[in-house]
Amino acid sequence: MTDQAYNFAYLDEQTKRMIRRAILKGIAVPGYQVPFASREMPMPYGWGTGGVQVTAACLVPEDLLKVIDQGADDTTNAVSIRKFFQRTAGVATTEATAEATVIQTRHRIPEVPLTEGQILVYQVPIPEPLRFLEPRETETRKMHELEEYGLMHVKLYEDIARHGEIATSYAYPVKVEGRYVMDPSPIPKFDNPKLGQSPAIQLFGAGREQRIYALPPYSDVVSLDFDDHPFQASKAPHDCDLCGAKDSYLDEVITDDAGGRMFVCSDTDFCAGRRAEGHVGRLGEPV
């Protein structure tokens, strides 16, 4: 049921046009953070207001929408955002990654490779990759303008000196098209390799920080590293206990108070699909 009291996808057309302009600019300058006049949304900042505004600006009535949080379709916030668009836009929804035309995500990139024509919308808390090195926005914008990324390399180097490796496990910074250093949102660095050369459009919305940025299809995206300490995607050294997948990102679930653990795919659609195909993990049961 569409809520008639609100415009299609909640935002008024003027606002959507303003957001679309920011998105287009973001696509034209990959990795550059475009300021936009973020609106108050009926969910709190931090719940994905940036992603919701970008999704609202992209949606057309024919779209098939998928919403995930932590890779899962049934986490409470994913349910809440999906319901929001069902109510305000009346669009059809799906859990199948391959079917969806627009996917809004928090903290994950789906395991199933995306295809041309799909849009992946990320919810972004802190869009500025340099923020924790330099708290001032006026300074970090200047650093991007001047392509002054030395501070970031010093930080990565210090990590190696101290820990023997780069001690960043999620929201791992990348360089886009050889120009802008970009925060890929808090996805685990396991997902970083999926950012580059993706056939899908990737849009990033940060509502509270009023920024939108984008990766057009087939962009060059390089995770920052050093020649002698190359970037490594990492995950728990286990297979999924439900579907047996060896190459998917896993959530750790505590099963008892005696140190019992199980590992399951964080991407619920991927895991369910594999089980339907007959794959069975260590603790799984045939479907």
Next chain:
Amino acid sequence: MYVAVKGGERAIDNAHAWLAEERRGDPAVPELTIAQIRGQMTLAVNRVMAEGSLYDPDLAALAIKQARGDLIEAIFLIRAYRTTLPRLAGSNPVDTGAMTVDRRISATFKDLPGGQVLGSTFDYTHRLLDFALMAEGSEVPSGASAPATPGPMPHVTSFLNRDGLIETAPPSDTTPPDLTREPLELPADRSLRLQAITRGDEGFILSMAYSTQRGYGRTHAFVGELRIGTVAVEVDIPELGFAVEIGEVELTECETVNQFKGSRTEPPQFTRGYGLVFGQSERKSIAMSLVDRSLRWKELGEDFTGAPAQDEEFVLYHCDNIQATGFLEHIKLPHYVDFQAELELVRRLRAEAQAMQEAAE
């Protein structure tokens, strides 16, 4: 056997139903009405209107009821509603000099044209719990009253201005930027800063102002004038060719007079801080004018001492309680994925450290 946690949807629906029940409270007790909240929780209503940036006492009262008295939640409801409203017109600047005042005091002059008007204030009450209020139904004797003096009521700062003792504030007809329609970009001009502060969190602005009084960027403020009352809101109607009054709003305006010994660029004279807030919001408007003055260090050629209240980026980026509470509370949302990545990292680093230690032994 572990079963993947399903049923987020049902949990949400049930949680909402329980919330509605909790909001209502004991059904044996009569339900609060919007008129009661509007009429008897006026200062809460004022705060919700000021920080929600929407002048509508009925909606503010509704928001307070719906939010179970959580004012930040109520402000959030108002903001989220406000953002859906079409912008039909912009009003002319309100003329606070023509305000019909309920209260008007000056801390700098014992008497002055227009007089000191004390109005309804907590200032000289003794903060003793009035147990008589626990018994309902007691009639309140009506206070003595005189008809409000309709404006104009001259501003105190204009008296000082005549002698050149206070900086002039030249009037300007430029359209101010709109914080709710343009992304905040720095440096911000004064009107943009004032917009941000007037809708900023009262507690945050209060603490910032207080810090300047305690020496973190000194403001040396006197309350030149504090006035509360109603002003007319006028809108130009193009078809008519003149402005029409469409209603009135209650405002609190504070002008501080600040000591200033002169700087490299400015002669010694008093300087100004300004606060303007919806409704009767004295604490907020005084705090606002101190923070305003503190943020003007650059324009007056003062030194930046590193005080938080002098730091435009610090103040403007952190004063909005809806942004702040959203980001703060979002950390209770699931972070399994990131935490898992951190677990892997810490386990690996620990294993390496242990191996090195064992090798050393």
